[in-house]
Amino acid sequence: MSSASVVPLRVAVVGCGAFGRNHLRVYQTLATSGVPVQVVALVDPNPGARELAVRDHGLPAFATVADLLAANLSLDAASVCTPTVHHADSAVALLEAGVDVLIEKPIAPSLADADRILAAAAGHARVVQVGHLERFNPAVTAALPLLHRPMFFEAHRLSVFTPRSLDVDVVLDLMIHDLDVVLALADSTVREVRAVGLPVLSREVDIANARVEFESGAVANFTASRVSTERVRKLRFFQPHQYLSLDFARQDLLMIDVTAAASLTPQQLEALLAGSGKSEVAAAEAKPDRPAGAEHPSAGLSLRKVPTEPGEPLRLEIEAFLSAVRTRETPRVSGAAARDALALALAIQDSIRDHRSRSGLV
Template sequence: MSQKLKAAVVGVGYLGTFHAQKLKAHPAVDLVGVCDFSYEQAKKVAADLQTQAYEKPQDLLKHVDYVHIAASTQSHYDLAALFLENKIPVLVEKPIAATADLAEKLTELSEKNKTLLSVGHIERLNPAFRLLKESTDKIQYLEINRLAPFRTRGSDVSVLHDLTIHDIDLVNWILNSEIVDYQVAGKKIIKPTYDDVSLRLKFASGAQVTINNSRVTPQIIRNYRAVFENKVIFTNTATLESEVLTAESQDPFHKVEKIQLDKVDALALEADRFVQCVLGKQEPLITAVEATKALRQVEQFIAHMDKELS
């Protein structure tokens, strides 16, 4: 067997710990270490996964072939830049950076040093959304709902940076079209940033998209309704249960087919995809340019809401 790639995870809180677990389990990867702003947390995860804890990300530079960054959003730029400057490939969790301007700087650094940079927009691997991407029929109207109760994790940024950015990236990817008009409304309920938002988007393709995101809804709701010329697909994006209603020319004027999509370990798939990228066998699942575009759009929506509130 060829020599394993040496990898590390920077930021091993809730999500970063899962990243470390996936790398530990990957047959082509040697998890050589984990790093966290809390050295005690790094030592705990390192002990659980039988690897090395590092106190400073700089200490990893001589030991890794690539890294996953899953630290707080505010630190994404500094951490990613550190490794890119040393020509070490980076997979950074979404959003790519705290601001689109910083994201563009990372993109430029990646291109300048000819070093891989990809972003963890993992929902592209969700079979529910791949169903829409692979459809040969044209979407007329799409409604996406991603709602949940409040939790502290992820609340350091707005709901648009935490949840909406997933759905903006998804519709950009699925429709492969540009937004030509939009309406947006949002509320700040618990945090000083937006906790709840509703978007209505119009694309150059003619498709209309509604996105509802909340981190202050009593129940977890994950679904979409996609309307085509002669069919409607309703899918629970968490359970992957899907129903397809197709119009018929005679009574009973429609038929409904129930589909159970196969579940996948999306984070393991994301980790493997980046391994293949580092090995030069595949292209990134999502580029820095695409991730920056989604972040720029989120900032545009926030600026619009701020203006309406002023």
């Protein structure tokens, strides 16, 4: 059946800030390219934003989700791009009205709110997908078939300061992307969390470091900052005989075979990455055009650049959401998976508060 013969899904975008405008852009691009989807309305409490929606897009705009639902527009789905504190109220109202939802990350500000969303989705047989878009990054997609018991992860996500998403701290703003990815790759429950963090330019924590141990024995270190002088989006992880380096921004995946490291413990892997191993990764990444299978300058190491299929993660995310709406399949980033990422983020926040209290910083 051609896409032309499929009835377009009728979608609303709730929240016309930066995230909402990007969702609108992607939906409209997909529609122009022949994907059967149609944005039929926008929602924003700001009168100016609603006026721009009408003027620039010719779309009806409503002040509240209740007003949207009262208009009886026969909605199939909606993107919820409001500030995090409003996610649950907006999503639950839509779900109870029979509308599938794509919610920007994090799923909610609290586990209680996340559970409200999941209960509404289950009670009304609705799809909930959450916008952890790095799961759709081509580098992550390319890494999935290569997984075999990863045991040590190191994630760095650094940004320059912008007056955006200041309603949440850096853990819920930036680090949660890597928490979600590592939870998916590690495929294990969390055993222990230790973290430190400080506010720098805002009232919330702007820079944080967390160490997470899993029941599998795997260890993960996360660093996130929104007060950096550079932009970094990288994840490195060790598994038996290999370590892999993902550059989210470049959508690159580098794999280094460690033929001499047959039986390292997670602690030894961590020491290797913190010391000479880290410099080897840096040296390899400095020359990404090295031929596939080439020997690394260090004895026992060979590297190759894993092929990736370039693509905009947000577009891939929205395409996956629309597919889930049509097929009723569980999304790649389900509400339950997003709740797990939120639970870990909140545990990290608790550890940061405890450390600051013990250190006399509160």
